[in-house]
Amino acid sequence: KQEVTQIPAALSVPEGENLVLNCSFTDSAIYNLQWFRQDPGKGLTSLLLIQSSQREQTSGRLNASLDKSSGRSTLYIAASQPGDSATYLCAVNQAGTALIFGKGTTLSVSS
Amino acid sequence: GAGVSQSPRYKVAKRGQDVALRCDPISGHVSLFWYQQALGQGPEFLTYFQNEAQLDKSGLPSDRFFAERPEGSVSTLKIQRTQQEDSAVYLCASSLNGTPQFFGPGTRLTVL
Numbered sequence: 001k002q003e004v005t006q007i008p009a010a011l012s013v014p015e016g017e018n019l020v021l022n023c024s025f026t027d028s029a030i031y032n033l034q035w036f037r038q039d040p041g042k043g044l045t046s047l048l049l050i051q052s053s054q055r056e057q058t059s060g061r062l063n064a065s066l067d068k069s070s071g072r073s074t075l076y077i078a079a080s081q082p083g084d085s086a087t088y089l090c091a092v093n094q095a096g097t098a099l100i101f102g103k104g105t106t107l108s109v110s111s
Numbered sequence: 112g113a114g115v116s117q118s119p120r121y122k123v124a125k126r127g128q129d130v131a132l133r134c135d136p137i138s139g140h141v142s143l144f145w146y147q148q149a150l151g152q153g154p155e156f157l158t159y160f161q162n163e164a165q166l167d168k169s170g171l172p173s174d175r176f177f178a179e180r181p182e183g184s185v186s187t188l189k190i191q192r193t194q195q196e197d198s199a200v201y202l203c204a205s206s207l208n209g210t211p212q213f214f215g216p217g218t219r220l221t222v223l
Binding site for chain 1: 115142144146151152153154155156159166167170202204209210211212213214215216217219
């Protein structure tokens, strides 16, 4: 059974720092991996989607990498801002259907 | 519409009441998913539709949970005889062909 783990569970950094969020999964037979952002009381906003054949995706200050063979993904956030404060969720898709989520990393960026 | 919408946004129910949660997917999206997110946890899959066909309901926690999508568009998640452990945010997502999925804002259900 696929399990997704995110470390750390919470992270506090001062504004301007670069940071890395980690995601690991137990079954490497995935279709794709997606990183989401969730603000308190809100739904999920998709940040980046990496297909199983890809190694990384970039969007602005965000860069996500995927090492399928080792079951790991990282989300790199450059020059963090207070507006980046949110919960970041990693999810894997094994068959183009249901997503399997980690518990998330709650990020707090102080000004 | 521009995105996935869900209603109501908040629902308070007394234990034992039945509730119905609505999801309006993005127009033209074939796939529709329901997830349950408990406080401090990641979303967990409940059920999946392709058009009007419910192809996977393996995540529904009990036979008190029922979902339908009769015309292949709007979907309703019904919970009968609600229990306190049903308190959670219920998220709906739609997709053109399974991935990527676009999420609605969720319905926060509180069972007293």
